[in-house]
Amino acid sequence: MFSLPLWAAGSQNLATLEKLADTFLKHELSLRAATWKLGSLDRRLVLPDCPKPKADWAVPGVTTGSTFIAVSCPEMGWSLRIPVLVNEKRLGVALTRPISAGEIVGESDVRLADVPNPALAGNVLSDVRQAIGQVMRSGAPAGAWLRNFMVRAPYLVRINQLVKVVASGDGFDAVADGTALGNATAGEQVTVRMGSGRVIRGIVQADGSVSVVY
Numbered sequence: 001m002f003s004l005p006l007w008a009a010g011s012q013n014l015a016t017l018e019k020l021a022d023t024f025l026k027h028e029l030s031l032r033a034a035t036w037k038l039g040s041l042d043r044r045l046v047l048p049d050c051p052k053p054k055a056d057w058a059v060p061g062v063t064t065g066s067t068f069i070a071v072s073c074p075e076m077g078w079s080l081r082i083p084v085l086v087n088e089k090r091l092g093v094a095l096t097r098p099i100s101a102g103e104i105v106g107e108s109d110v111r112l113a114d115v116p117n118p119a120l121a122g123n124v125l126s127d128v129r130q131a132i133g134q135v136m137r138s139g140a141p142a143g144a145w146l147r148n149f150m151v152r153a154p155y156l157v158r159i160n161q162l163v164k165v166v167a168s169g170d171g172f173d174a175v176a177d178g179t180a181l182g183n184a185t186a187g188e189q190v191t192v193r194m195g196s197g198r199v200i201r202g203i204v205q206a207d208g209s210v211s212v213v214y
Helices: 015-028
Strands: 034-038 053-057 065-073 076-087 089-093 110-113 164-168 172-180 189-194 199-202 210-213
Touching: 015 034, 015 053, 034 053, 065 172, 110 210
Parallel strands: 164 210
Antiparallel strands: 034 076, 053 065, 065 076, 089 110, 164 172, 172 189, 189 199, 199 210
């Protein structure tokens, strides 16, 4: 961060910069259930007046909790940070009933609820659509927050299942049957033993087939 020494001549209105930061926050947080408390600049600062000051997040990846708004003037070469505390209301997915490992999550099994401490909810699912149709990796009681590591997509291919293998390469396509040697969801790799005994690896497709590209 660069700022001119206190004795430098200038006439930048610091209140204007704070208003700019507040307007920036209103725009950035308009679609988020958030409130904020913006800090103030040191009134001893003296800066050259800027015709078009800019505002942005000081750290783009940190836009909640205790963070900073950067106000800057590229033309005059100065940049300042204004502290801000962003309190954001966070909704998370919670279970409506006890559920066991291996069960498929249904629409009635989950609901959205306010997360009391958003800072500790980084891996809580935020949309019931992220949960419905997924398989529980482990059991959890009613009221538990559903976290991303607690669910997985259902297996489209299971061990010892007969699968269609679609092989393709430069100038050829071939289809044959094989036996899956593991479980896999769509988009995952799975090992397949072909009728000839050859073992290959391919990517499971949405229709349950296995794609192999040479």
